Amino acid sequence: MNKNLGWKVIVIIATLLVFVFGIIGIPDNWSGKGLVAAMQNRIHLGLDLKGGTHLILQVQVNDAVKVDSDNAIERLKADLRSHKVNYTDISKPDPVNHPETIVLKGVPPEASTDLRNIVQDRLPEYSVTSGAENTWTVAMKAQAMADLKNRAVQQAIETIRNRIDQLGVSEPIIEEHGLGQYQILVQLPGVDDPARVKDIMQSTAMLEIRQSMGGPYPSEEAALQQSGGVLPPDTMLMQGKSIGTQAAGGDNGPVWYLISRASAVTGRDLRSAEPSRDENGQPSVGFTLTNEGGRRFGAFTGSHVGDNLAVVLDNKVQEVAVIKEQIHDTGVINGRFTDQEAKDLAMVLRSGALPAGIKYLEERTVGPSLGSDSIRAGVTAAIIGMMAVLIFMLVYYHAAGVNADIALILNLIILLGFLGFSGATLTLPGIAGVILTVGMGVDSNVLIFERIREELRNGKTPPSAVEQGFGHAWITIVDTHVTTIVSAVILFIFGTGPVKGFAVTLSFGLFANLFTAVFVSRVIFDWVLGRKQRGEALSIG
Amino acid sequence: MEFFRNPNIDFLGKKWYFIAFSLIFSVAGLLSMIFWHGIPYGVDFRGGTLVYVKFAQTPDDNAIRAAMDRAGIRGARIQRYGQAGSNEVLIDVSEKETNEQALDRSKTAIIDALETNAPAGKQDLNNTSVLSLKNYLLQKDPLHLGSDAEQRYGAQAQAIVDYRDKTKGGVLTSFDELKAAADPAVVAILSDQFFISNFGVRNVEIVGPQVGAQLRRQALLATAYSLAGMLIYLAVRFEWIYGVAAVVTVFHDTLITVGAFSLTNKEISLTVIAAILTLIGYSNNDTIVVFDRIRENLKLMRRDNLGEIVNRAINQTLSRTILTAGLTFLTVLALFLFGGEVLHGFSFALVIGILIGTYSSIAIAAPILVAYQDWQSKRGKTVVTLPAGKETVRRERAKAKA
Numbered sequence: 001m002n003k004n005l006g007w008k009v010i011v012i013i014a015t016l017l018v019f020v021f022g023i024i025g026i027p028d029n030w031s032g033k034g035l036v037a038a039m040q041n042r043i044h045l046g047l048d049l050k051g052g053t054h055l056i057l058q059v060q061v062n063d064a065v066k067v068d069s070d071n072a073i074e075r076l077k078a079d080l081r082s083h084k085v086n087y088t089d090i091s092k093p094d095p096v097n098h099p100e101t102i103v104l105k106g107v108p109p110e111a112s113t114d115l116r117n118i119v120q121d122r123l124p125e126y127s128v129t130s131g132a133e134n135t136w137t138v139a140m141k142a143q144a145m146a147d148l149k150n151r152a153v154q155q156a157i158e159t160i161r162n163r164i165d166q167l168g169v170s171e172p173i174i175e176e177h178g179l180g181q182y183q184i185l186v187q188l189p190g191v192d193d194p195a196r197v198k199d200i201m202q203s204t205a206m207l208e209i210r211q212s213m214g215g216p217y218p219s220e221e222a223a224l225q226q227s228g229g230v231l232p233p234d235t236m237l238m239q240g241k242s243i244g245t246q247a248a249g250g251d252n253g254p255v256w257y258l259i260s261r262a263s264a265v266t267g268r269d270l271r272s273a274e275p276s277r278d279e280n281g282q283p284s285v286g287f288t289l290t291n292e293g294g295r296r297f298g299a300f301t302g303s304h305v306g307d308n309l310a311v312v313l314d315n316k317v318q319e320v321a322v323i324k325e326q327i328h329d330t331g332v333i334n335g336r337f338t339d340q341e342a343k344d345l346a347m348v349l350r351s352g353a354l355p356a357g358i359k360y361l362e363e364r365t366v367g368p369s370l371g372s373d374s375i376r377a378g379v380t381a382a383i384i385g386m387m388a389v390l391i392f393m394l395v396y397y398h399a400a401g402v403n404a405d406i407a408l409i410l411n412l413i414i415l416l417g418f419l420g421f422s423g424a425t426l427t428l429p430g431i432a433g434v435i436l437t438v439g440m441g442v443d444s445n446v447l448i449f450e451r452i453r454e455e456l457r458n459g460k461t462p463p464s465a466v467e468q469g470f471g472h473a474w475i476t477i478v479d480t481h482v483t484t485i486v487s488a489v490i491l492f493i494f495g496t497g498p499v500k501g502f503a504v505t506l507s508f509g510l511f512a513n514l515f516t517a518v519f520v521s522r523v524i525f526d527w528v529l530g531r532k533q534r535g536e537a538l539s540i541g
Numbered sequence: 542m543e544f545f546r547n548p549n550i551d552f553l554g555k556k557w558y559f560i561a562f563s564l565i566f567s568v569a570g571l572l573s574m575i576f577w578h579g580i581p582y583g584v585d586f587r588g589g590t591l592v593y594v595k596f597a598q599t600p601d602d603n604a605i606r607a608a609m610d611r612a613g614i615r616g617a618r619i620q621r622y623g624q625a626g627s628n629e630v631l632i633d634v635s636e637k638e639t640n641e642q643a644l645d646r647s648k649t650a651i652i653d654a655l656e657t658n659a660p661a662g663k664q665d666l667n668n669t670s671v672l673s674l675k676n677y678l679l680q681k682d683p684l685h686l687g688s689d690a691e692q693r694y695g696a697q698a699q700a701i702v703d704y705r706d707k708t709k710g711g712v713l714t715s716f717d718e719l720k721a722a723a724d725p726a727v728v729a730i731l732s733d734q735f736f737i738s739n740f741g742v743r744n745v746e747i748v749g750p751q752v753g754a755q756l757r758r759q760a761l762l763a764t765a766y767s768l769a770g771m772l773i774y775l776a777v778r779f780e781w782i783y784g785v786a787a788v789v790t791v792f793h794d795t796l797i798t799v800g801a802f803s804l805t806n807k808e809i810s811l812t813v814i815a816a817i818l819t820l821i822g823y824s825n826n827d828t829i830v831v832f833d834r835i836r837e838n839l840k841l842m843r844r845d846n847l848g849e850i851v852n853r854a855i856n857q858t859l860s861r862t863i864l865t866a867g868l869t870f871l872t873v874l875a876l877f878l879f880g881g882e883v884l885h886g887f888s889f890a891l892v893i894g895i896l897i898g899t900y901s902s903i904a905i906a907a908p909i910l911v912a913y914q915d916w917q918s919k920r921g922k923t924v925v926t927l928p929a930g931k932e933t934v935r936r937e938r939a940k941a942k943a
Binding site: 048051191196359363367374376377378392398429436472491496499 | 702746766775825864871879888
């Protein structure tokens with residue numbers, strides 16, 4: 001055997017060992033079961049194989065814009081007042097589609113410089129333009145709005161991740177779904193009943209404590225009448241559960257409260273929240289505030305002893321209570337919860353509020369029974385397909401068939417090893433990709449072998465036929481592999497989940513095939529030729 | 542063993558048969574797409590709700606339909622799937638009943654409608670989750686556990702669900718059989734809160750209209766980019782006419798494959814698109830092998846006319862073409878027969894596509910080259926021989942230098 005060949009054999013054996021390690025790592029025990037367990041450890045299965053829930057949700061980013069521009073209106077009102085700029089109306093003409101646009105009417109012409117300065121200094125993310133008849137448009141700048149929307153998506157991802165982590169779902173995937181706008185992809189292995197998880201993810205959990213000025217009223221009209229048809233400044237009406245009637249028993253439908261616009265503390269001031277029991281032994285949620293939040297809460301409760309406070313959750317009054325004394329940093333939320341609801345609420349409060357509402361666009365659940373059936377079917381098909389190809393190659397090409405079979409098996413080992421190393425997930429279409437790699441991978445061997453046969457028929461000696469066969473087939477093999485890999489890469493870019501898994505195995509398989517069908521196969525031929533006498537025939541069927 | 546020894550078939554002479562064959566299949570597919578089944582979009586592309594249900598006994602389609610009607614679920618399609626005797630049914634509610642305000646409404650309605658004999662206030666053990674089961678056990682505490690209750694009941698709940706899904710294939714028939722999986726004390730209290738229905742939900746797919754439209758656009762884009770990628774690669778490696786010929790060929794294959802889905806009214810899902818893209822790659826492989834040989838022959842057989850050169854190339858590669866197609870077909874057939882229901886559409890596309898892809902590289906791609914040259918010489922162009930591609934030119938130059 002020549003020296004060069006020796007080196008090549010070492011390269012091949014080293015590659016083999018590396019990729020076998022990729023597949024099984026170093027297993028604890030070498031029994032059949034131990035090996036399967038080791039393999040499952042290394043190769044990640046997709047949701048379609050192990051069961052679980054796949055969700056695509058969309059962040060309603062306009063919510064975040066709306067909140068920002070609502071704040072901008074409040075700030076603008078205050079500043080206009082302090083600069084003594086008059087106006088007849090300030091509003092959003094199209095709050096649904098263009099929440100970023102605020103229109104001011106009836107600003108006197110002499111105040112235009114003041115208005116421009118106020119917007120420039122106090123609302124740097126807004127632009128101001130004048131229109132006809134003393135109308136001014138204040139709108140969020142495009143860049144600022146884009147930033148705000150992206151920030152909302154990132155923040156939503158963070159919040160959802162916190163909540164999922166607390167639910168104890170193992171290995172969840174929560175990431176931006178690049179194929180759509182403001183979409184998030186959530187994959188939850190092992191969760192086959194997504195209803196509760198979805199509720200928890202969706203809950204905005206915006207907690208505020210505000211002052212309650214009056215109520216409960218049975219209807220909005222009644223509330224308005226109470227205050228003489230016009231709401232007092234800086235207050236608003238808000239719907240709430242009829243908590244007050246709990247002692248009397250029964251739910252009397254929704255009621256309205258008169259609530260301050262400003263909040264004393266919000267969910268951002270929470271240090272922690274835990275499920276607990278109130279004085280009547282009912283499930284409730286206890287919370288602790290941060291130092292800064294506690295200071296503000298202390299100041300608020302201290303100056304409002306005897307007044308009412310309202311606990312507002314997601315813009316709904318959850319509870320109204322009398323402030324009996326100054327409270328610093330702890331509190332309790334009651335609201336006729338079940339144990340489970342109290343537990344979930346505490347959890348979502350801890351994880352922070354969602355910056356905007358979310359909407360579910362897609363939901364797929366694979367039950368574990370289907371997943372294990374799929375694995376069984378996929379593996380059966382793979383083994384049958386593979387055996388058929390291996391046997392055919394032996395029958396058709398005789399000793400050279402052994403060569404092709406070794407290359408194919410090595411191809412498979414490298415492909416699975418790749419999966420183990422890269423942490424890519426194996427999906428059901430991915431298994432199909434493995435099978436297809438076997439079928440398409442054998443193409444390279446067929447191309448080479450047919451060429452060698454042709455050269456032999458043309459009267460070449462075995463060594464030069466092998467030389468020519470590999471030489472001519474090489475160009476073709478590169479061309480065919482490149483075009484298939486182009487398809488696979490495009491699939492990877494455009495595909496999601498299972499389809500991506502297919503693109504991964506197909507491309508890995510093709511790369512591995514370049515090595516096995518061309519390099520390994522050649523080494524085996526050279527080794528065989530080296531052992532033959534001059535003029536002895538080559539066994540190629 | 543050898544199937545083909547020096548074949549010498551006049552493929553180009555049979556071009557009218559090929560044209561007739563391709564036309565019949567493309568036109569049949571097209572007609573079906575326009576006038577008959579249309580393009581049967583799967584749930585991925587049209588949006589909608591699919592619930593795959595496995596029953597304990599042979600399901601009664603009429604009873605299911607009646608249950609759906611009672612629940613006010615309109616236009617549900619009820620279809621058996623899987624092997625005979627697997628008692629599996631697919632319930633398909635169109636996109637009109639699926640909206641993004643309450644995405645899973647149809648799913649909940651379907652499951653509720655099937656729970657015909659549900660005792661009031663009890664949960665269905667066949668469709669409950671590990672989480673609810675664990676919470677219930679924690680609350681009841683039948684084993685009087687201490688600090689490790691959370692973990693122990695979690696394990697019990699998991700064991701029960703695993704037994705249901707893995708051993709019983711997703712459907713339990715009685716509480717008693719659970720004694721094989723969980724503590725008898727645990728099993729004993731289950732019936733207080735749970736009942737056992739006659740079905741289990743195996744798989745749910747809900748796609749809202751927005752995602753459906755998004756996926757349709759992406760599938761089209763992916764296919765278009767894939768074709769463009771081939772065209773560019775072949776134009777660079779060979780000549781642009783080779784790229785055009787390959788893309789026309791692949792387009793022909795895609796048309797016939799999609800046509801086959803329309804004719805048989807099989808749904809085109811995301812994985813089917815993946816299969817079609819793979820076919821684009823595969824069919825192109827075959828075409829390139831023939832093109833490579835044409836390029837090689839152009840250098841060796843300068844005096845022959847192009848028709849002969851092309852014919853020779855097809856014959857020389859015929860053995861390889863048929864062998865590879867046969868072997869790939871074998872693996873794909875294994876997938877089609879044994880790969881299970883989920884991969885059915887995917888493997889069907891591959892089975893059709895490999896047959897067509899192999900045929901087209903012989904019958905469509907190479908003849909286009911010849912037709913192009915005939916057309917060029919008829920226009921009186923002086924170029925009589927087809928350019929052999931940059932590869933040869935480069936080699937010739939190298940030779941000239943030497």
